[in-house]
Amino acid sequence: MTMNYSSYISESANQLKPSGIRKFFDLAAGMKDVISLGVGEPDFVTPWNVREATILSIEQGFTSYTANPGLLELREEISSYLLNIFGVSYKAENQILVTVGASQALDLSFRAILNQGDEVLIVEPAFVSYAPLVSIAGGKPVPISTSPENGFKVTPEQIEKAITDKTKAILLCSPNNPTGSSLIKKELMEIARIIEDHDLLVVSDEIYAELSYDEAFTSFASIEGMYERTILINGFSKGFAMTGWRLGFLAAPAELVQVMLKIHQYTIMCAPHMLQHGALEALRNTYREVENMRNSYRQRRNYMVQSLNKMGLDCHTPGGAFYVFPSIKATGLTSEEFAEELLIQEKVAVVPGNVFGECGEGYIRCSYAASMEQLQESMKRIQRFIKTKGVSVESTLEHQTL
Amino acid sequence: MKLSSEEIEILKILEENNKIPVETIASMVLSNEETVKKTIQKLEDEKIIISYPTLIDWTKVEGQENVVAMIDVKVTPKRGVGFDDVAERIYRFPEVSSLYLMSGAYDLSITVEGKSMNQIAAFVSEKLSTIENVISTTTHFMLKKYKHDGVVFDRGNDKDRRMVITP
Numbered sequence: 001m002t003m004n005y006s007s008y009i010s011e012s013a014n015q016l017k018p019s020g021i022r023k024f025f026d027l028a029a030g031m032k033d034v035i036s037l038g039v040g041e042p043d044f045v046t047p048w049n050v051r052e053a054t055i056l057s058i059e060q061g062f063t064s065y066t067a068n069p070g071l072l073e074l075r076e077e078i079s080s081y082l083l084n085i086f087g088v089s090y091k092a093e094n095q096i097l098v099t100v101g102a103s104q105a106l107d108l109s110f111r112a113i114l115n116q117g118d119e120v121l122i123v124e125p126a127f128v129s130y131a132p133l134v135s136i137a138g139g140k141p142v143p144i145s146t147s148p149e150n151g152f153k154v155t156p157e158q159i160e161k162a163i164t165d166k167t168k169a170i171l172l173c174s175p176n177n178p179t180g181s182s183l184i185k186k187e188l189m190e191i192a193r194i195i196e197d198h199d200l201l202v203v204s205d206e207i208y209a210e211l212s213y214d215e216a217f218t219s220f221a222s223i224e225g226m227y228e229r230t231i232l233i234n235g236f237s238k239g240f241a242m243t244g245w246r247l248g249f250l251a252a253p254a255e256l257v258q259v260m261l262k263i264h265q266y267t268i269m270c271a272p273h274m275l276q277h278g279a280l281e282a283l284r285n286t287y288r289e290v291e292n293m294r295n296s297y298r299q300r301r302n303y304m305v306q307s308l309n310k311m312g313l314d315c316h317t318p319g320g321a322f323y324v325f326p327s328i329k330a331t332g333l334t335s336e337e338f339a340e341e342l343l344i345q346e347k348v349a350v351v352p353g354n355v356f357g358e359c360g361e362g363y364i365r366c367s368y369a370a371s372m373e374q375l376q377e378s379m380k381r382i383q384r385f386i387k388t389k390g391v392s393v394e395s396t397l398e399h400q401t402l
Numbered sequence: 403m404k405l406s407s408e409e410i411e412i413l414k415i416l417e418e419n420n421k422i423p424v425e426t427i428a429s430m431v432l433s434n435e436e437t438v439k440k441t442i443q444k445l446e447d448e449k450i451i452i453s454y455p456t457l458i459d460w461t462k463v464e465g466q467e468n469v470v471a472m473i474d475v476k477v478t479p480k481r482g483v484g485f486d487d488v489a490e491r492i493y494r495f496p497e498v499s500s501l502y503l504m505s506g507a508y509d510l511s512i513t514v515e516g517k518s519m520n521q522i523a524a525f526v527s528e529k530l531s532t533i534e535n536v537i538s539t540t541t542h543f544m545l546k547k548y549k550h551d552g553v554v555f556d557r558g559n560d561k562d563r564r565m566v567i568t569p
Contacts, residue, residue, distance in 0.1 A: 019569065021567055021568075021569050024567050025565065025566065025567045028566040028567055029565075029566060034566055036564075036566045036567065038566055038567035038568070039564050039565070039566070039567065039568050040568045040569050041564060041568055043562065043564070127569065128569045129569065177569075295411070295414075299411070299415065299430035299431065300430070302429055302430050302431070302432050303426060303429045303430045306429040307429065349566050349567055351567060351569075372419070372422065372426070372430075373419075376426065
């Protein structure tokens with residue numbers, strides 16, 4: 001019997017758009033010798049001491065479930081990490097939840113706070129999962145477009161304009177994927193004022209916190225009056241080079257954590273036990289590695305921004321993460337055309353900016369989580385490529401630090 | 403000598419890869435080519451940068467395989483000059499590729515390279531042991547080099563395991 005599956009599939013699942021990244025993934029997957037600037041994860045392998053501690057925990061038989069919110073020992077370590085590095089105080093007992101990647105923490109946040117039709121403001125360009133996660137939880141994602149004139153930072157006026165009586169929360173990601181832009185304390189304080197005025201919650205995705213290069217990172221929860229309103233999301237993926245481990249955490253007021261814990265225990269039970277031992281080691285003994293990685297990323301960022309601007313692709317200087325987001329408007333191509341032709345002509349993979357939101361059109365995301373040799377080669381190839389598109393002039397925009 | 407953070411950064415970049423163009427280094431540390439050139443010159447003049455050797459795995463080159471031995475040497479230090487004098491008499495031999503003064507059970511640790519075991523044996527018995535002040539030697543032949551100066555030899559399966567594009 002032939003099944004008509006479409007009649008079985010839920011309407012909300014059906015309405016989810018497939019990720020725009022998928023197409024390029026398929027195109028690039030069949031090619032050899034591609035230099036990839038398309039990867040949203042570190043080029044470093046997880047520090048050996050973290051891997052070793054995890055192996056040991058398996059040898060010692062730590063293979064059972066842990067407490068639903070995660071090992072208490074790990075939550076205590078996360079609690080001191082948040083206090084010592086970011087100056088925010090959360091109780092290990094009832095304010096911290098260890099999740100399967102920061103992604104699950106996002107999912108839990110929206111499921112816990114959204115009613116059907118509640119609006120969540122999403123600052124675009126944004127990570128591809130945000131809007132779908134809001135939709136899955138029954139909410140309505142409301143995009144706010146940013147532009148390079150503001151360094152892809154959202155302004156209080158833009159937020160105010162987007163707020164309706166259905167607005168429940170705003171999702172912030174700083175340093176940002178895909179633009180790398182970082183909100184400094186003063187800017188966060190201005191945003192906080194609006195949030196307080198309109199009585200909103202904030203889901204603050206701080207996964208790139210460790211990768212801040214110019215200004216010290218400020219957690220949104222540390223801003224006056226925001227602790228009570230913030231769900232702080234962080235994890236081990238980016239700063240500690242542990243993407244494949246799928247380990248993250250969230251910290252929030254106890255009443256919110258209690259609700260999220262309820263959903264978490266029914267859907268996930270707990271994050272993998274042995275990996276939590278690795279996370280413990282990561283928080284305790286990887287300070288030097290994290291510092292080295294950060295320095296290396298900062299040098300590569302500087303190199304990328306200067307190279308791109310020199311060849312005629314205007315690129316703002318991002319304050320964090322490992323992405324640059326140059327404009328490719330000078331080539332006259334759309335983001336997708338640029339990415340596709342570049343891949344075919346020069347075998348360099350980048351991600352077209354429009355997959356991160358409409359305002360990303362005209363830009364590409366280049367990840368510099370690649371070796372300096374690869375970055376140098378990729379810059380040569382991109383320069384050669386844009387010359388065939390008639391771009392060879394020096395960049396006209398003043399190179400601004402943001 | 404106290405160095406600026408930029409100078410230290412340049413040293414670390416060069417330590418990892420000295421083939422990187424000055425122009426690229428300048429962009430990495432947000433400086434200009436001229437300044438970086440001057441900095442490197444200064445670091446060379448101050449003998450902070452001593453040389454730019456290339457790490458070669460000679461075992462892969464037919465006919466060029468070397469025998470390497472590490473030798474623990476006990477010596478009697480000399481009045482007035484301590485260990486320096488005897489150390490100098492040892493490191494002058496071209497066979498000696500490194501020499502350190504050590505704490506612990508022996509005094510000098512030296513690395514000797516030769517074409518064959520016989521050649522190293524001859525060096526130890528004829529040259530090294532006969533130096534006045536050398537009391538005893540213990541020779542350890544090196545069987546395989548896994549890691550040298552922070553670099554792992556033969557990274558067999560060290561390829562990038564990431565997917566080409568991820569969000």
